[in-house]
Amino acid sequence: MKLKFTKMHGAGNDFIVVDAIHQDVSLNAEQWRRLADRRFGIGADQILVVERPVLDGCDFRYRIFNSDGGEVEQCGNGARAFARFVSDKGLSTERSIRVETMKGIIAPRLEDDGSVTVDMGAPRLDPAEVPFDSAGLGGWAEGEDTTWPLPVGGKTVFVSVVSMGNPHAVQVVDDVDTAPVEQTGPAIEAHARFPQRVNAGYMQVVDRHHIRLRVYERGAGETLACGTGACAAVVAGIRRGLLDSPVRVSARGGELSIAWNGAGQPVYLSGPAVTVFEGEVEI
Ligand SMILES: N[C@@H](CCC[C@H](N)C(=O)O)C(=O)O
Numbered sequence: 001m002k003l004k005f006t007k008m009h010g011a012g013n014d015f016i017v018v019d020a021i022h023q024d025v026s027l028n029a030e031q032w033r034r035l036a037d038r039r040f041g042i043g044a045d046q047i048l049v050v051e052r053p054v055l056d057g058c059d060f061r062y063r064i065f066n067s068d069g070g071e072v073e074q075c076g077n078g079a080r081a082f083a084r085f086v087s088d089k090g091l092s093t094e095r096s097i098r099v100e101t102m103k104g105i106i107a108p109r110l111e112d113d114g115s116v117t118v119d120m121g122a123p124r125l126d127p128a129e130v131p132f133d134s135a136g137l138g139g140w141a142e143g144e145d146t147t148w149p150l151p152v153g154g155k156t157v158f159v160s161v162v163s164m165g166n167p168h169a170v171q172v173v174d175d176v177d178t179a180p181v182e183q184t185g186p187a188i189e190a191h192a193r194f195p196q197r198v199n200a201g202y203m204q205v206v207d208r209h210h211i212r213l214r215v216y217e218r219g220a221g222e223t224l225a226c227g228t229g230a231c232a233a234v235v236a237g238i239r240r241g242l243l244d245s246p247v248r249v250s251a252r253g254g255e256l257s258i259a260w261n262g263a264g265q266p267v268y269l270s271g272p273a274v275t276v277f278e279g280e281v282e283i
Contacts, residue, residue: 006085173203
């Protein structure tokens with residue numbers, strides 16, 4: 001079977017985007033994994049699938065597969081690539097669209113300067129919703145900032161847990177360049193307190209409106225940028241009293257911008273969405 005695809009990236013977080021409205025795309029986890037493989041396939045951190053919506057009031061349905069083949073709830077950089085793709089392909093003529101995901105509706109908007117801003121919805125802060133198993137670690141109350149101790153590699157790190165539809169554990173580090181991302185990322189991702197695994201963020205606060213960030217992504221390893229990771233880090237930083245909105249997020253692959261007005265409010269993620277090439281692959 002031949003599959004038409006577009007290779008895209010958002011701040012270096014790279015994607016294979018496929019139109020499942022005009023071609024049959026019913027692949028299994030092994031086939032997604034093969035497509036994402038950087039040596040035996042096209043190569044990507046995630047695969048994004050454009051489908052017709054199921055819910056009333058939405059323009060599209062957006063499905064996301066990590067490079068390990070697993071389907072996940074949300075992808076922020078991917079949401080920008082998704083909006084650029086449906087516009088470039090003439091699947092939508094609107095500048096703002098409503099997109100159904102596994103965990104709620106998001107709303108990307110194409111900006112005049114070529115960037116894309118996405119209303120990612122409100123973060124969920126209750127550990128049970130992340131999900132994070134806080135048994136035996138004390139209580140949690142809405143409006144209170146809590147960091148949780150996590151034993152990792154013989155040390156204890158303190159993480160904020162945030163759901164942007166997908167789970168994040170964010171820790172503050174002195175310097176992202178020397179942070180032990182490769183060493184501790186896999187252990188945090190698979191930590192028993194996160195029953196659905198987790199994306200592990202390492203945030204360096206530069207000033208109240210600027211952070212540097214690296215993310216060891218669930219199901220993909222360290223990526224050059226993570227959109228939901230940037231949202232989660234800024235939410236955690238604001239709740240910890242370290243940051244004020246808006247916040248510039250410097251990732252290894254580029255710059256993102258995050259705005260958030262506090263609990264119950266949506267998080268806005270802005271940044272680039274770039275097409276690299278198009279092709280057809282035998283799968
Ligand atoms: N790169 C993404 C997040 C993709 C999903 C993540 N790895 C997960 O498993 O939750 C982003 O830009 O948000």
